[in-house]
Amino acid sequence: MMATNGKHACGFKEAVSVSSNGNKEDFAKSQNGTETEPSKMRNGGRVPPERFTFSPRPTIEDIRRMQAEFTDERDWNKFHQPRNLLMAMVGEVGEVAELFQWRGEVAEGLPDWTEPEREQLAHELSDVFIYLVELAEKCRVDLPQAVIRKMALNRLKYPASKVHGSAKKYTEYTD
């Protein structure tokens, strides 16, 4: 059985909580984890499903350290130069792609996948992530902080008020 951090495997469940006055109210968490007022979350009368969330541990730094220990114990640092790690990561991305190959469109939560298929995907995504974290380390990129900076740039490039509901690339906007 795949770990689902206590939630439904597909990551969806009705986000309903009971308020302090005992009334059942619909709540959903925004991206920064704070609860949003019900009235603001209602979208044509529909309440968005609760987002799937990750466990808080291990942190990215924990994963960097665990992989560093793994390579040190095996005297593999001599092989783990940036270019080799990049090749290894791309190879693992290929293995992820293989799992999706010929399936056509796959719905969020992978409802038609078996547990062994889900576990295989978890393994391959982990391989990609492990190599990504080590690649960042070996390139001296502080990945969590770099992500914060990049997300700030993304928000500037794609103001929600301007691009809401559109998947166009920022270069396609004329104004």
Ligand SMILES: Nc1ccn([C@H]2C[C@H](O)[C@@H](COP(=O)(O)OP(=O)(O)OP(=O)(O)O)O2)c(=O)n1
């Ligand atoms: N030189 C290596 C070899 C492996 N690993 C670690 C990181 C990855 O998480 C995983 C990759 O192992 P494999 O190369 O054996 O690849 P798979 O686990 O994907 O096996 P397979 O290719 O049979 O699917 O092991 C590593 O850090 N350095």
